[in-house]
Amino acid sequence: VPLTWWCDYAWLPGGRVERGVVLTVSGERFTAVGTVPVPPPGAERLPGLTLPGLANAHSHAFHRALRGRTHAGRGTFWTWREQMYDLAARLTPDSYLELARATYAEMALAGITTVGEFHYLHHDPSGRPYADPNAMGAALAEAARAAGVRLTLLDTCYLHGGFGRDLEGPQRRFGDGTAAAWRQRVDALRDDLRGDPTTRVGAAIHSCRALNPAQLADVAGWAADAGAPLHAHVSEQRAENAECVAAYGRTPTELLAEAGALGPAFTAVHATHLTDGDVKLLGAGGVCLCPSTERDLADGIGPARRLADAGAGLSVGSDSNAVIDLLAEARSVELDQRLATETRGHFTADELLTAATSAGQRALGWPDAGALAAGRLADFITVRLDTVRTAGAGTDLAGAVVHAGTAADVHTVVVAGRTIVAEGTHQLLPDVAGALDASIGALW
Numbered sequence: 001v002p003l004t005w006w007c008d009y010a011w012l013p014g015g016r017v018e019r020g021v022v023l024t025v026s027g028e029r030f031t032a033v034g035t036v037p038v039p040p041p042g043a044e045r046l047p048g049l050t051l052p053g054l055a056n057a058h059s060h061a062f063h064r065a066l067r068g069r070t071h072a073g074r075g076t077f078w079t080w081r082e083q084m085y086d087l088a089a090r091l092t093p094d095s096y097l098e099l100a101r102a103t104y105a106e107m108a109l110a111g112i113t114t115v116g117e118f119h120y121l122h123h124d125p126s127g128r129p130y131a132d133p134n135a136m137g138a139a140l141a142e143a144a145r146a147a148g149v150r151l152t153l154l155d156t157c158y159l160h161g162g163f164g165r166d167l168e169g170p171q172r173r174f175g176d177g178t179a180a181a182w183r184q185r186v187d188a189l190r191d192d193l194r195g196d197p198t199t200r201v202g203a204a205i206h207s208c209r210a211l212n213p214a215q216l217a218d219v220a221g222w223a224a225d226a227g228a229p230l231h232a233h234v235s236e237q238r239a240e241n242a243e244c245v246a247a248y249g250r251t252p253t254e255l256l257a258e259a260g261a262l263g264p265a266f267t268a269v270h271a272t273h274l275t276d277g278d279v280k281l282l283g284a285g286g287v288c289l290c291p292s293t294e295r296d297l298a299d300g301i302g303p304a305r306r307l308a309d310a311g312a313g314l315s316v317g318s319d320s321n322a323v324i325d326l327l328a329e330a331r332s333v334e335l336d337q338r339l340a341t342e343t344r345g346h347f348t349a350d351e352l353l354t355a356a357t358s359a360g361q362r363a364l365g366w367p368d369a370g371a372l373a374a375g376r377l378a379d380f381i382t383v384r385l386d387t388v389r390t391a392g393a394g395t396d397l398a399g400a401v402v403h404a405g406t407a408a409d410v411h412t413v414v415v416a417g418r419t420i421v422a423e424g425t426h427q428l429l430p431d432v433a434g435a436l437d438a439s440i441g442a443l444w
Ligand SMILES: [Zn+2]
Pocket: 058, 060, 118, 233, 269, 319
């Protein structure tokens, strides 16, 4: 029996906001999307503006346990990293399952229907593989299933602690030793998860600090052979660029280009400190901006408009999960450009919503998600227009939602035709705040 919803308003392909939109769903896909003035019999009414599900293109789930603990005072990206390593050393497959389930459930409440998890906590704290070498990845996949969201597990190859340096201390659990060992483990992970329709495996290069040029090419080759998304942290910090140029005479982007990593399946995360040549090269693929994390870590403001003009598909991510609010991330893409340039109007509301929806879904290997259209995956959310933040918003509803809406205004979330959040309550994990408190408290 097909399910039907009737939306007060919906944001449709091409950026049209229509009134009275019926969504008909069979199984995991829309079978029809059309407008009718009154709700058809049996349809569930969705008050507010309905959008395709949001894609969080860059997450480190375990960083959620750092929220509130690392933002004050001075320090740098590099001192923040020491605090992050302290946490990384504490996690086990069981405790990571608890933390990630609660974190992904928080994401679902925020309207995120797909998360891209940049995953490098592979082995035990001494660097020895668990009995199941993918025990940590399996915990993340189970967490996403329990939270009702799609997962692209971007299994991250991380072999060096810096240019020409071995992994040491807490970094040891990130490494597989060689790119060949990484490939073998990721092949096994992909086999393990093959039967799971809401989980996909992609690849990630931690950064050009963490792999040498031959290893970069190895990981890029795996992703190309697998037809899988490939992500990498790129030029988040000036020090990383300086060290890369000193070691190889090339920027990180140039090094990735030579390794064959760039192209439509590639997403550069951050892409903050770029040369003009880097911008041109990265235009061949996607760029994921993480504005709230980039502000928190004092990274800088990347050339978002120039990247988009070069052809890059921009997406957004919550990265450190200090804040999980993709509407806020999306508007920050525009607002940070305003601060950097002292001019307004770099991105339209449609471009910002595209970054948070279809561009992110594509970057995570779900090109069938991200649009309210027949044949596409039935992943959608509704943002209320009658909360204290959104009431009286006028007629530009897409603009109002992306510039004033928040995660707290999302009241309905449907993934693959299944209602995950109703009336602002998670249907699989009713007390998400309690689950966050318990799983984070247990770690500290
Ligand atoms: Zn990251």
